[in-house]
Amino acid sequence: MIWQIILGIWMTVVIVASFLYMPATQGLGETGRIIVYHVPAAWIAVLAYLMAMVNAIGYLRKKDIRLDRQAQINAELGTIFCILATVTGAIWSKGAWGWYWNWDPRQTSIFVLLLIYGAYFVLRSSITDSDTRARLSAVYAILAFITVPFLVFVIPRVYSSLHPDLINIPQRSLDMDRKMLHVFLSSLAGFTGLYVWMYKVQMRLENLLYKQAMKREG
Amino acid sequence: MGELGFVLAVTLITWVGLFLYVLRVDIKVKEAERREEI
Numbered sequence: 513m514i515w516q517i518i519l520g521i522w523m524t525v526v527i528v529a530s531f532l533y534m535p536a537t538q539g540l541g542e543t544g545r546i547i548v549y550h551v552p553a554a555w556i557a558v559l560a561y562l563m564a565m566v567n568a569i570g571y572l573r574k575k576d577i578r579l580d581r582q583a584q585i586n587a588e589l590g591t592i593f594c595i596l597a598t599v600t601g602a603i604w605s606k607g608a609w610g611w612y613w614n615w616d617p618r619q620t621s622i623f624v625l626l627l628i629y630g631a632y633f634v635l636r637s638s639i640t641d642s643d644t645r646a647r648l649s650a651v652y653a654i655l656a657f658i659t660v661p662f663l664v665f666v667i668p669r670v671y672s673s674l675h676p677d678l679i680n681i682p683q684r685s686l687d688m689d690r691k692m693l694h695v696f697l698s699s700l701a702g703f704t705g706l707y708v709w710m711y712k713v714q715m716r717l718e719n720l721l722y723k724q725a726m727k728r729e730g
Numbered sequence: 731m732g733e734l735g736f737v738l739a740v741t742l743i744t745w746v747g748l749f750l751y752v753l754r755v756d757i758k759v760k761e762a763e764r765r766e767e768i
Binding site: 516519528716720 | 756
């Protein structure tokens with residue numbers, strides 16, 4: 513329970529610091545503060561989708577149904593954080609570009625990513641046999657993750673986009689104020705902690721439900 | 731500060747709400763696990 517409380521306080525401090533300690537972003541103004549939530553949410557989405565693929569490979573190798581449940585939980589969490597990244601991005605877009613949505617390459621690629629993982633849940637819900645569902649979902653989760661690096665890192669950089677880039681490629685550094693970097697990295701750590709916590713709670717809940725289902729079946 | 735203060739308050743309320751919700755689920759799962767052991 514202690515680390516959950518620490519996480520609660522940590523994220524509260526990050527939120528307050530993102531408004532009161534961190535300066536407004538040059539060129540982006542006050543709306544630039546959303547970067548502290550938008551980028552970590554996108555990072556967790558990629559991490560969770562990666563973990564879903566790792567679990568899926570594990571399932572195909574070991575045929576352990578727990579790995580299928582882990583893959584499902586990671587895909588769910590990835591999608592929650594992906595939606596959060598999309599919403600925070602749209603809020604920023606309204607402030608910077610005047611529209612919540614204008615089909616910028618970044619917005620289009622994240623929308624496609626959400627559709628791909630939406631189809632994963634449709635696939636899961638359409639198969640009743642648990643072994644078949646686990647096997648097909650595992651194959652799909654692997655194929656779905658192959659698209660992630662392209663949709664998140666490649667396509668938005670190939671096509672001209674208005675989306676600001678944090679990474680200064682020629683200098684190989686982050687284009688960020690020192691105070692902003694402190695808050696940003698703290699937020700990244702906080703979001704990662706939140707993901708780990710949510711994953712563990714969901715996994716324990718799924719295990720309980722599985723045990724109860726097994727008992728009922730006798 | 732007015733508008734910024736409002737956004738800060740909304741963000742904090744959202745975070746505290748989410749935090750308490752996950753904490754509540756965590757505690758309930760812990761209780762269920764304890765009952766399962768007994």
